[in-house]
Amino acid sequence: MSRRPLIAIPSRFAASTSALRYAAVVTARALADAVYRAGGEPWPVHPVTVRPGSLLAGIAGAETVTASCYHHQCVSEPGEGLVAVAHAADGTVEAAELAGAAGWFLGVQWHPEDTAATDPVNRRLFDALVEAARN
Structure with missing residues (x-):
């Protein structure tokens, strides 16, 4: 287990950005690199709202x-x-x-593998995929 402190850097990226937004993203990346070099562990995380009744909601067991x-x-x-x-x-x-998939179909835009070891919701994504593959 790493003894490096965990430092969250909330961030949001877009498909198209202004020069100012690009500079902010570059600055955030530089900050993350500096945090890592100094012994910290940068981890950009943010909340995601899940649609009730979706496959993801059933797996997550949560609205966020x-x-x-x-x-x-x-x-x-x-x-x-x-x-x-x-x-x-x-x-x-x-x-x-x-919609109307004959089997299990779910795509996420984040990296559940980053936090699956400590976050039960992200771990359940992998568990659900394995279970669906077995069936």
């Missing part, structure tokens, strides 16, 4: 999920047949399901 996300791109409009089932506070689509 903590997502580890550090992307510079995002889904602006889900593809044909996909339904957005989770959003960040700024409206960014964070998860999608395939």
Whole structure:
């Protein structure tokens, strides 16, 4: 187990950004790198609101999920047949399901592997995938 302190850097990225926003993202990245070099553990996390009744809601067992996300791109409009089932506070689509799928179909825009060891909700995403594959 690492003894490095965990430091959360809340962040939000968009598909298109102004030069000012880009500078903020670059600055946030530089800050994360500096925190790591100084012995800290940068971890960009933010809350995600989950749509009630969705597959994700059933897996999560909660209306809000903590997502580890550090992307510079995002889904602006889900593809044909996909339904957005989770959003960040700024409206960014964070998860999608395939409407009327014959099997298990769930896509998330964050990195559940980052926190699955300590976050039961993100761990359940992997458990549900394995269970679906077994069936």
